[in-house]
Amino acid sequence: MVFNSLPFLVFVLAFFLVWARIKKYNQLKWIWIILMSFIFYAWWDWRFLFILIFTGLVDYVSGKKILNQPSKKFFWLWLSLGSNILSLVFFKYSGWITQLLDDMFKTNFHNQLPEFSLVVPVGISFYTFNSMSYTIDLYRGKTKPAENLLHFFAFISFFPHLVAGPIIRAKDILGQLTQNHVVNNLQLLNGVKLCVWGFFQKMVLADNLAIYVNDKFSIVSMQTDAMVWWICMLAFSFQIYFDFNGYSTIARGLAKLCGIHLKLNFNNPFLAHSFQNFWQRWHISLSSFFRDYVYKSIGGNKISPFRTEINKWLTMLISGLWHGANLTFLFWGGIHAMFLSLERLFKTIKIPRFLSVFVVFIGVLLAWVFFRASTIHDAFYVIKTMFRFNTLSSFNSIFFSSVFVWLIVSFLVVYTPKHSFLNIIKKNTVFQIICWSLLILSCVFLRGPEQQFIYFQF
Amino acid sequence: MNNKNHNAKIILSGIIVLVVFGVFFWIQLMPKLSSNKMIKEIFWTSKLINNPVYDVLILGDSRVYRGLNPSVIETQLDNQYQCFNYGFSSVGLDSFYLNNAIKKLNPNGKKTLLIGVSVNSFYPQALKNEHLRELSSESPKNMWVKKHIYPYLTDFSAYSFSDFLGFKTGKQYFETFNINSGFVWSCNFPIDTNSAVYTYQNYFKAHQIDTFAVKNFVQQLQILKNQQFKIVLMRIPASYSMFQIEDKASGFLINQLKQQAQNLGIHWIESTPSSFTYDGSHLIDKATNKLSQDVGIQLKTILNQP
Numbered sequence: 001m002v003f004n005s006l007p008f009l010v011f012v013l014a015f016f017l018v019w020a021r022i023k024k025y026n027q028l029k030w031i032w033i034i035l036m037s038f039i040f041y042a043w044w045d046w047r048f049l050f051i052l053i054f055t056g057l058v059d060y061v062s063g064k065k066i067l068n069q070p071s072k073k074f075f076w077l078w079l080s081l082g083s084n085i086l087s088l089v090f091f092k093y094s095g096w097i098t099q100l101l102d103d104m105f106k107t108n109f110h111n112q113l114p115e116f117s118l119v120v121p122v123g124i125s126f127y128t129f130n131s132m133s134y135t136i137d138l139y140r141g142k143t144k145p146a147e148n149l150l151h152f153f154a155f156i157s158f159f160p161h162l163v164a165g166p167i168i169r170a171k172d173i174l175g176q177l178t179q180n181h182v183v184n185n186l187q188l189l190n191g192v193k194l195c196v197w198g199f200f201q202k203m204v205l206a207d208n209l210a211i212y213v214n215d216k217f218s219i220v221s222m223q224t225d226a227m228v229w230w231i232c233m234l235a236f237s238f239q240i241y242f243d244f245n246g247y248s249t250i251a252r253g254l255a256k257l258c259g260i261h262l263k264l265n266f267n268n269p270f271l272a273h274s275f276q277n278f279w280q281r282w283h284i285s286l287s288s289f290f291r292d293y294v295y296k297s298i299g300g301n302k303i304s305p306f307r308t309e310i311n312k313w314l315t316m317l318i319s320g321l322w323h324g325a326n327l328t329f330l331f332w333g334g335i336h337a338m339f340l341s342l343e344r345l346f347k348t349i350k351i352p353r354f355l356s357v358f359v360v361f362i363g364v365l366l367a368w369v370f371f372r373a374s375t376i377h378d379a380f381y382v383i384k385t386m387f388r389f390n391t392l393s394s395f396n397s398i399f400f401s402s403v404f405v406w407l408i409v410s411f412l413v414v415y416t417p418k419h420s421f422l423n424i425i426k427k428n429t430v431f432q433i434i435c436w437s438l439l440i441l442s443c444v445f446l447r448g449p450e451q452q453f454i455y456f457q458f
Numbered sequence: 459m460n461n462k463n464h465n466a467k468i469i470l471s472g473i474i475v476l477v478v479f480g481v482f483f484w485i486q487l488m489p490k491l492s493s494n495k496m497i498k499e500i501f502w503t504s505k506l507i508n509n510p511v512y513d514v515l516i517l518g519d520s521r522v523y524r525g526l527n528p529s530v531i532e533t534q535l536d537n538q539y540q541c542f543n544y545g546f547s548s549v550g551l552d553s554f555y556l557n558n559a560i561k562k563l564n565p566n567g568k569k570t571l572l573i574g575v576s577v578n579s580f581y582p583q584a585l586k587n588e589h590l591r592e593l594s595s596e597s598p599k600n601m602w603v604k605k606h607i608y609p610y611l612t613d614f615s616a617y618s619f620s621d622f623l624g625f626k627t628g629k630q631y632f633e634t635f636n637i638n639s640g641f642v643w644s645c646n647f648p649i650d651t652n653s654a655v656y657t658y659q660n661y662f663k664a665h666q667i668d669t670f671a672v673k674n675f676v677q678q679l680q681i682l683k684n685q686q687f688k689i690v691l692m693r694i695p696a697s698y699s700m701f702q703i704e705d706k707a708s709g710f711l712i713n714q715l716k717q718q719a720q721n722l723g724i725h726w727i728e729s730t731p732s733s734f735t736y737d738g739s740h741l742i743d744k745a746t747n748k749l750s751q752d753v754g755i756q757l758k759t760i761l762n763q764p
Binding site for chain 2: 005006007043044184185186188189192208218219221222401402405406429430432433434436437438440441444445446447448449
């Protein structure tokens, strides 16, 4: 069930209708959250619910044992990590790995895989990471354990963040779940605003930009014009931002309506003035996960400058692979690692801020080619064409088309100083009513063709 | 805090009232869409989940579902047989498509397949059958929602930038989806009989026809014929220059197919290039009517044969 669908509208109305009545009853509210989250997840494929339940149970039991049996806590930690990583490898990477082996050694592993292993369960990368962070934090003594199984499953399966994040830490959410969830009108309004803003980004901006991007990437070799690919990648940069930030904003809004605060997942990433700064602003929950649980675990920047670079590359490559079982994602991670290394090498060179923002934006845009293309061959074709600067034959078709209009709107949304704009709106009640109503009407009548969220595939 | 809380209540109420009025006025005042996207979704979903009740199934790509009107053909067949257009965009004529199609035929009916053969159907991109696969991969729950709930929501169909531009300039793409027959009436204004030709020309230059797929198609026809399906092939008319490009790129594939089909005892309906297309590839409405009538007459003769 995707957020931008009719069934979800019915689902969410049913959820909040009952939630308003039962949120004061301790056990009942947990059961309601878990039950509805399971229905939400099972809407895709109920069979994959068992993976969520299985890995959740292993992590919950491991968490208990880590605290109760300190001498064996290392074993329990690895049991938890192992079950999560194995389910990830089996469902997400087995097809790709066996295909690679078959290509290299002329074996026939791929055809011997069971059919269900070739379907990636929705959101597996997100809920396994949520779950793993719980046992790692317990092992490191950084969080308190969940009081009971209901609390734990409410934490990992809470539907707003279940399938595409933000990846949340136990310490950030378990405490909140046990509090009273009184939502006053102001919080209600803020929750609704977040949902509307998220839906606007996804349904109006991302889905309309997607039309152009999908069209160009449907047959890559048909497009021989440099301008087309620059515009296409510009559109994709905004599309993926609005798509994912839209999802995260809706998730935050829904959680707020339940009286729960989820952390910010994007902080104006296209205003980043360095690649390091970009990763502090883009998909913050994932970047901080990799920083805390991978980069720092393998030594971080504490050993030597050379090892720091190696650790950085390893972390970025793993982060690339986390996104998908394809060489294109590995390249994407590698390109970002290269940018980070080059940045460190040339950090003494000072350039004006607007120029550094521009350079970072172009670097990120070029890296997106590998993220979006289906094959390495396609990605290199696009990059090669972008730097051909051959013709301007497509000038008219681009500058008088809808993609151009949506790009202008996207620019305005991304680069208008938000605080000053929001302050103007906040001061006038009537203006606020008009603005938010217009956004809702745009979601209804100007929405693009219904598309799944890009990050669902991960 | 209380003041802010009160203000929030006013804003929330104001938003609800304004949105309700906004929706009402939008539906009343905006010009109707020349291509309603919600009806389009109902159309494609229905095509896929309709019951197998048809005697004659018309297969092929957009030239077919925009070119052959089953209602007109049924009239020519004295309304004795149920016809349905099971065409999809850029369809590849492979076993996936053909096997899907025969499930739609009434097992006790005439079991007739009228296949619109197009050169493009044997190119790699078409053989991916993306349109059909995408529609088929939709969950049954979503299909149910589209078929049974969407019909009540067609007023909420989304407008695109080109719709607004079209209202102003008259440059519009019109589509009417006939859910019961699977046929789409379409036209693009202003008419430009070369607009599709350029795209096809580029594509054919960059890609090769899949000869293996052609061979498979002929084998598939043989199998279907052995299973007592009646098969009729034809080339849907397009502009003269489009036919020329296709023939040149494919090494006169259609002529070869015609020969092979006739050797197998499969019927072939003759057709010629048409001057009445709106983009070089798709026929305008009067031409689709004429073509459907002609095909209906010939089909009647074929169906009456033992």
